[in-house]
Amino acid sequence: QVQLVQSAAEVKRPGTAVRVSCRTSGYPFTNNDIYWVRQAAGQGLEWMGWINPNSGNSGYAQRFKGRVSLTRDIVTATAYLEFSSLRSEDTAIYYCARVGSPTSKLDSWGQGTLVTVSS
């Protein structure tokens, strides 16, 4: 079955960077885009960006441009989120999700990775 397994929780200092991984299995990795979505404690869902694992092309929400980089490793079927210049307000759970058709539905999700930014 389709699975997306994310890396463990991280604690980071303000101004540093974090990398979150999303290892996929159960389907051809290059067939589906991956979205990244974050959720601060007690808050709603916020879309961050997408990556096409086949081409490596990516797109970002305006507020994250310049701080977020989405990459992938086809060999290991893993997508990565790199987030730099972290601030305390970036403390959140970060999710990866597989994009399906039609309507770019998010039909499988990772379990989430808590990133805590604190001095």
Next chain:
Amino acid sequence: DIQMTQSPSALSASVGDRVTITCRASQTILTYLNWYQQKPGKAPRLLIYAASSSEGGVPSRFSASGSGTHFTLTISDLRPEDFATYYCQQTYDTVITFGQGTRLDIK
């Protein structure tokens, strides 16, 4: 960006009740609308895609409709496991946006 507004923000209901959640888009999104359920400490789960199509494995008590700017999610005969937060999501625009969520509590 397209704004998605859900109403109500919170809702209390009893087991066996029928509830309806509304999602409005700030501009037309045709039927590029998905619904998700999220329980505390868990990732969201896809319920409905393309405004009215049920994802596999979703109980038939969940139904949805709408197009353009107005959408609804209805849950009939509420079960204890249905008490959760529900989000709508538009994928019409290249910038994806979610509604703010509707928390469904047990009365």
